Amino acid sequence: xxxxxxxxxxxxxxxxxxxxxxxxxxxxxxxxxxxxxxxxxxxxxxxxxxxxxxxxxxxxxxxxxxxxxxxxxxxxxxxxxxxxxxxxxxxxxxxxxxxxxxxxxxxxxxxxxxxxxxxxxxxxxxxxxxxxxxxxxxxxxxxxxxxxxxxxxxxxxxxxxxxxxxxxxxxxxxxxxxxxxxxxxxxxxxxxxxxxxxxxxxxxxxxxxxxxxxxxxxxxxxxxxxxxxxxxxxxxxxxxxxxx
Amino acid sequence: xxxxxxxxxxxxxxxxxxxxxxxxxxxxxxxxxxxxxxxxxxxxxxxxxxxxxxxxxxxxxxxxxxxxxxxxxxxxxxxxxxxxxxxxxxxxxxxxxxxxxxxxxxxxxxxxxxxxxxxxxxxxxxxxxxxxxxxxxxxxxxxxxxxxxxxxxxxxxxxxxxxxxxxxxxxxxxxxxxxxxxxxxxxxxxxxxxxxxxxxxxxxxxxxxxxxxxxxxxxxxxxxxxxxxxxxxxxxxxxxxxxxxxxx
Ligand SMILES: Nc1ncnc2c1ncn2[C@@H]1O[C@H](COP(=O)(O)OP(=O)(O)OP(=O)(O)O)[C@@H](O)[C@H]1O
Ligand SMILES: [Mg+2]
Numbered sequence: 127x128x129x130x131x132x133x134x135x136x137x138x139x140x141x142x143x144x145x146x147x148x149x150x151x152x153x154x155x156x157x158x159x160x161x162x163x164x165x166x167x168x169x170x171x172x173x174x175x176x177x178x179x180x181x182x183x184x185x186x187x188x189x190x191x192x193x194x195x196x197x198x199x200x201x202x203x204x205x206x207x208x209x210x211x212x213x214x215x216x217x218x219x220x221x222x223x224x225x226x227x228x229x230x231x232x233x234x235x236x237x238x239x240x241x242x243x244x245x246x247x248x249x250x251x252x253x254x255x256x257x258x259x260x261x262x263x264x265x266x267x268x269x270x271x272x273x274x275x276x277x278x279x280x281x282x283x284x285x286x287x288x289x290x291x292x293x294x295x296x297x298x299x300x301x302x303x304x305x306x307x308x309x310x311x312x313x314x315x316x317x318x319x320x321x322x323x324x325x326x327x328x329x330x331x332x333x334x335x336x337x338x339x340x341x342x343x344x345x346x347x348x349x350x351x352x353x354x355x356x357x358x359x360x361x362x363x364x365x366x367x368x369x370x
Numbered sequence: 371x372x373x374x375x376x377x378x379x380x381x382x383x384x385x386x387x388x389x390x391x392x393x394x395x396x397x398x399x400x401x402x403x404x405x406x407x408x409x410x411x412x413x414x415x416x417x418x419x420x421x422x423x424x425x426x427x428x429x430x431x432x433x434x435x436x437x438x439x440x441x442x443x444x445x446x447x448x449x450x451x452x453x454x455x456x457x458x459x460x461x462x463x464x465x466x467x468x469x470x471x472x473x474x475x476x477x478x479x480x481x482x483x484x485x486x487x488x489x490x491x492x493x494x495x496x497x498x499x500x501x502x503x504x505x506x507x508x509x510x511x512x513x514x515x516x517x518x519x520x521x522x523x524x525x526x527x528x529x530x531x532x533x534x535x536x537x538x539x540x541x542x543x544x545x546x547x548x549x550x551x552x553x554x555x556x557x558x559x560x561x562x563x564x565x566x567x568x569x570x571x572x573x574x575x576x577x578x579x580x581x582x583x584x585x586x587x588x589x590x591x592x593x594x595x596x597x598x599x600x601x602x603x604x605x606x607x608x609x610x611x612x613x614x615x616x617x618x
Contacts, residue, residue, distance in 0.1 A: 196463075245464070248463070250447070251424065251454075252450065252524070252527060253448070254453075270465070
């Protein structure tokens, strides 16, 4: 069979489509959980309770100080010896979201800090509770600031998700590898996987651009710089995604 | 004589080693306009912030109506609903339009529905003389307009007292009057007002009483006539301060 034909056949085959779905699911779940975790951590960092801040330091130290691959294997292989047993998929989500949270907290923190103290004071002075100030004044303003870096985190996570092939989660890379090892048509199998990756990256970038435009339009800001597709792809003109 | 609306007695407040308010005692009667003046760092802002519990106090007491404002902050949000506050830097919520700024607290704090809140916002924007700015964001308004929206936002909670902390200090000279006019009109309608300001013309014309603060103490507490005419009735420090700002 010709290469192009086989590639197309792979792309539209059920195993590849399912694997692509798995990759997408892992990416989206991990980033969403990472956002929640990152927000909690960012708020804990602002806390007056020293023990909470201490806990955060330990967490960040552990998850930024070790490789993601290490964390994935640790959750999957070491926790069971303590009687904590997860499926490959659950282990993948746990490890990736815990890791993501450690980086997302920084993004969330910069978002929260960009909202001036005076804005919170003004909310309090109106008789709002602390959670209302957070919900109606701080978070909506912080959201605008964190959208571009969160978009980058999605793209980064898409690539990280390939790592969970080592714990036998049936995502794109694993399926491509398995397919190829049966007939040694590596080029075709990997090309099919690559097409999916590029498709998702492109969709993420377009979505990011749309959401940014929406947030900018809401604020009617005339100062939001235009970011071209190439700039987006290369990460120029955006806040760089944290490197792992 | 009726009981004062706000009664502050022997209030003390420190930031670490810095003793910012020293034995401050002050009564404010309903419908009264009290202007607070004093050099930078004398504790004027801190006093206003203590009154609505944005700062915890160290000792002394603050009474609002008949209830003592406790030093613990659990009921703070309930008290603050009755005290409007206006800041030097306006602090309009940047993600909301002028009318949304005004509607937010009535809707989320008082549970007012959107249509009713919208009506309140329109009425208040008319009251502060910018009925046509409802859908503008802060960055599309001049400083004077932003401050008037901020006043309307505070009024939307139907406060019993308005606290103004240097409401015109961040404004260009040509916008000062439009803001002071609104404050004066509100006061003339009977709104109890505490105004920290450096605008002596406003103090002279609008204040029922002027407080002069220096180094955390109330040095002078007198009606404007005494304040601006009565040389011999005033403390030497007050005279020096007035000299400085009036002949400059
Ligand atoms: N949160 C704070 N922490 C530490 N020190 C503070 C704090 N807020 C105010 N201070 C200090 O307390 C003193 C009184 O401050 P305050 O803001 O009440 O003065 P002010 O009379 O309003 O002055 P200005 O005219 O400059 O606004 C100042 O020395 C100030 O530096
Ligand atoms: Mg001040």
